Amino acid sequence: MARIVISQNITLDGVVQDPTGEEGLPGGGWFNRITPGDREAWAGQESAEAMDAVALLIGRRSYEYFAPRWQSRTGAWADRLNSMPKYVVTATLDDLKWANSTPVPAEAVGGLKRDLDGDIVVNGSAQLAHALLERDLVDELRLIVFPALAGAGTRLFPEGTARSLRLRTSRTLGDSLTVLTYELA
Template sequence: MGKIIVSENVTLDGVGQDPTGEEGFDRGGWFTRISDADRAAWAEVEQAEAMAAAALLLGRHSHDWFATRWADRTGAWADRLNALPKYVVSTTLDEPRWANSTALPPTEVAKLKDTMDGDIVVYASRQLVHTLFEQDLVDEVRLMVFPFVLGAGDRVFGEAAGSMRLVEARRIGADLTFLTYRTVRF
């Protein structure tokens, strides 16, 4: 059985919206405001996560965003992301653009989890993350916390309710924090 891992970049107040400033959110671009050293430390963690993943699970918009940025890149991290099986949860997508991608109806996510072995990592995809929490399909949450308070914006967890147990907390670079939580099921 696979393990669904939500892996997100968030601000201190839990906002995941518009990290690169491309969506037009007036408080977006917070990801770009970290130091080069912190960005390098962040990249090490993200690359290690990709190397350990069995598959990616993405919403349609996140799939499109990643496909336009990673499909033509090379190097160990890019090669791994491009080679990984990717499942795009969508009711309208017929032909995913990124190599090794398969469109998956939302009703099939639980079946995917049951039939796969290893980590199924979810990047970005806030709407999908909300749905996964509502369906009690999330096993682990990994948060890279950026040292900014935006005071507004879409939060990663929305109105999801649940209980988590802290597994790991560590400093990444000078100003980032990496938190790992496991879902507690009662």
């Protein structure tokens, strides 16, 4: 049986939206304000996570963001992302161009969890993360906390979310990032 792991870049105030500033939010672009050492450490963390995962689970909007950026890249991390199974939760896309991508309806996610063995990682995909948390399908949260306050934007935990979490690990990543890993209690 697989575990669903939500892996998110997140600000200190819980915002996951507009990390690169492309959406134009006033507090957006927080990902771009880290040091080169932080970026290198972050890339190492993300690459290792991809190597260990059995599949990627993403929402439609994240698919549309990630697919064109990764398809032409090379190197171990890109090769892994391009070759691994990707399940795209969507009701509107059916012709997915990114290799090994399969559209799945939201109600099929529980079946993926039963049918696969290992970690199914959710990157980005805030709406999908909300739905998975609401349906109690998440086993682990891996949060890379960025030293920024966005002030506004979509949060990983919307208002009204009440959950108990159990801290499994915490560590510094690079010079100013923190990796927090939680189990859902």
